Amino acid sequence: MDQCPVIFGTWNHLPDGSPATLFEDSYQVCWRPFLSSLYRFPEISAALHYSGTVLTWLQANHPEFIMLLEEMSNRKQIELIGGAFFAPLLPMIPSSDRVGQLEYLTTFIRKHFGRRPRGAWTQEYAWEPSLPSTYQTCGLDFTFLSHEIFEAIDEDPGHPVVAEDQGKTITVFPVFGLEPSPQGQRGLHDTITRLRSRHGKAALLTVMFPGGIARGLWEASGLESPDLLFETAFAAIQKDGGTYETTTPGRWLKTARELGRAYFPSSGSRLLSERSAPVPRPGAKEAGFLPYSPRRLLLRYPESAALYSKMHYVRILVSQLRGDKSRRKSAQEELWKGQCGDAYWHSDSGGLLSLPVRASAYASLIEAEKTTRHKGSFVPGIIRTDLDFDGEKEIVFQGVEYNAYLSMREAALGEFDSLRSFTNYVNALEGGDSRRRLLCFLDQVGPKGAFGPDGAGTHPCNYALVEGGRPSMTASFAGALAGRASQGARTFSVEKTFSFRRENLGVQYCVTSQTEEAADLRFCTDLNLAVGLEPSDVEIIHGDRRVLGSPESPETAEFGPVSSFTIVNARAGERLEFRSDRPFHVRVLQLHLGARIHDREERLFQGTRLTLGWDLEAGLGREPAFSLTMELAKN
Numbered sequence: 001m002d003q004c005p006v007i008f009g010t011w012n013h014l015p016d017g018s019p020a021t022l023f024e025d026s027y028q029v030c031w032r033p034f035l036s037s038l039y040r041f042p043e044i045s046a047a048l049h050y051s052g053t054v055l056t057w058l059q060a061n062h063p064e065f066i067m068l069l070e071e072m073s074n075r076k077q078i079e080l081i082g083g084a085f086f087a088p089l090l091p092m093i094p095s096s097d098r099v100g101q102l103e104y105l106t107t108f109i110r111k112h113f114g115r116r117p118r119g120a121w122t123q124e125y126a127w128e129p130s131l132p133s134t135y136q137t138c139g140l141d142f143t144f145l146s147h148e149i150f151e152a153i154d155e156d157p158g159h160p161v162v163a164e165d166q167g168k169t170i171t172v173f174p175v176f177g178l179e180p181s182p183q184g185q186r187g188l189h190d191t192i193t194r195l196r197s198r199h200g201k202a203a204l205l206t207v208m209f210p211g212g213i214a215r216g217l218w219e220a221s222g223l224e225s226p227d228l229l230f231e232t233a234f235a236a237i238q239k240d241g242g243t244y245e246t247t248t249p250g251r252w253l254k255t256a257r258e259l260g261r262a263y264f265p266s267s268g269s270r271l272l273s274e275r276s277a278p279v280p281r282p283g284a285k286e287a288g289f290l291p292y293s294p295r296r297l298l299l300r301y302p303e304s305a306a307l308y309s310k311m312h313y314v315r316i317l318v319s320q321l322r323g324d325k326s327r328r329k330s331a332q333e334e335l336w337k338g339q340c341g342d343a344y345w346h347s348d349s350g351g352l353l354s355l356p357v358r359a360s361a362y363a364s365l366i367e368a369e370k371t372t373r374h375k376g377s378f379v380p381g382i383i384r385t386d387l388d389f390d391g392e393k394e395i396v397f398q399g400v401e402y403n404a405y406l407s408m409r410e411a412a413l414g415e416f417d418s419l420r421s422f423t424n425y426v427n428a429l430e431g432g433d434s435r436r437r438l439l440c441f442l443d444q445v446g447p448k449g450a451f452g453p454d455g456a457g458t459h460p461c462n463y464a465l466v467e468g469g470r471p472s473m474t475a476s477f478a479g480a481l482a483g484r485a486s487q488g489a490r491t492f493s494v495e496k497t498f499s500f501r502r503e504n505l506g507v508q509y510c511v512t513s514q515t516e517e518a519a520d521l522r523f524c525t526d527l528n529l530a531v532g533l534e535p536s537d538v539e540i541i542h543g544d545r546r547v548l549g550s551p552e553s554p555e556t557a558e559f560g561p562v563s564s565f566t567i568v569n570a571r572a573g574e575r576l577e578f579r580s581d582r583p584f585h586v587r588v589l590q591l592h593l594g595a596r597i598h599d600r601e602e603r604l605f606q607g608t609r610l611t612l613g614w615d616l617e618a619g620l621g622r623e624p625a626f627s628l629t630m631e632l633a634k635n
Helices: 020-039 052-061 063-074 095-113 131-137 147-152 188-199 211-221 226-239 249-255 270-276 294-300 302-319 325-337 355-371
Strands: 004-012 046-050 078-083 142-146 161-165 168-175 205-210 244-247 381-385 394-398 402-407 412-418 440-447 464-466 474-485 488-500 504-513 519-529 538-542 545-548 556-569 574-597 600-618 625-634
Touching (some): 020 063, 046 052, 052 063, 052 095, 270 294, 302 325, 325 355, 355 412
Parallel strands (some): 004 046
Antiparallel strands (some): 538 556, 556 574, 574 625
């Protein structure tokens, strides 16, 4: 009887920013049980991919696992699959960084396991037609795409094909995941059996699944340990050795006959394509799998576009670094860390919705940017550049202690980077599908003594930059802000000036009523700050009173009038101090969002909203002016 060839294995990745407990739990429940059980079945072959982040953690925390991988690789039981080191979505990063990250993981595998990988894992199957030439440039012969992408272009998902770009080719294996069942997902042996009956013995079946789902499989199985789960699966596969034979991609290619050729469109995994697709219209019928370019994430999610813009801006700075090779290498590696794909989309594990993952990506990019600066020759200043690729230039202040990016329409702070702690403090989200990022210094008007929605009818102000006639380290804006004052609906003219100093940022307001009748109002500005990574990291103090930071602290609070207060980032060991020349009131709200993570509903901390309100009287020649200073200091 002819044996059906089967390739199976796992791909394993956790992003920087994931808690150490998650790495250890994944090791004990997922990675170790799979590999140690497979070791006891030397006749069974497997293909395994570990991202550079995972391999680095394993090397530091469980070197015995690295030794086991080396032994199993030497006896050719497993084939280690390469890829881009920090698991980026390849279409989202420049071609030079694609090559650099692919070579970085290739070098790691060759150094620690004695041979170069022949194949590469494509994270989330994020594909662009130019990738074959990138892979071939790096000496890689094959990669993997989802069987759904094959089916979408009418290719047989039971046979690998050759993809070509500019005369350079690479073999692409169609990949099946574990089969669904009413209870969740079927096991490995059950999946192979079902696929074989469906596709026939002539097909090559490639079954790859994320190693992290082992916990769910084990819990659903009722078995006493994950080790027993995999031992049972491998024993069943060995028993069926007469009907199908496990192999590895490299071994199969040595005996492969002539392969067909295919051209794949820009696409990704089912979930990545769904998240990249336009927002469905109300009442629209649910479509089947449609491949969408991962770049469309930038159109749908402003928070993804903001990080993407930062990454490309830093990439330009790194590419201009000359002379010191050590500094350039360090900056390059931090840039690559900041390209981790999880931080750019709302993945099944949270990804962009996870504040620690976003914060880690920003930290790497900020550190890379700081590394590009030559001590003694760097001069703080304001530059105008099109950061978000919308055709209009934004204002960027590059300082010694901090960077600040201004969003022009709202005259608001879109990024505030501490160059001491490598923290972007403007990094809070309001919701997974929100079209508006949470910025700082978002202004509104309400009745005197009222905060927020109770102020009724406030509207965002569309500011315009006031060109010329200003000091060099300032940026001034003017706009009209509509809202409901104590006497009813009013429109106010607002002048707003940002002043950039070494350790603090100043904002000065001048508010004028557009009618002669006097109006009592509360002028408010929202500061949406990602201070710390969880609520326990945040302390708010005014005078000798701690508003947040104690076990009994509520998620909301109000205090005032005050002339100053401090918010402490206990994790980073620094604080933001706020001072005004006019008394103001403060409302505090801890920000969370609900997200579905691995089929579980979770509540994720996003940051802290501080609404600052000044009670004013405007009209009849009154033009109340006041200022606010935000200072970054070491705690």
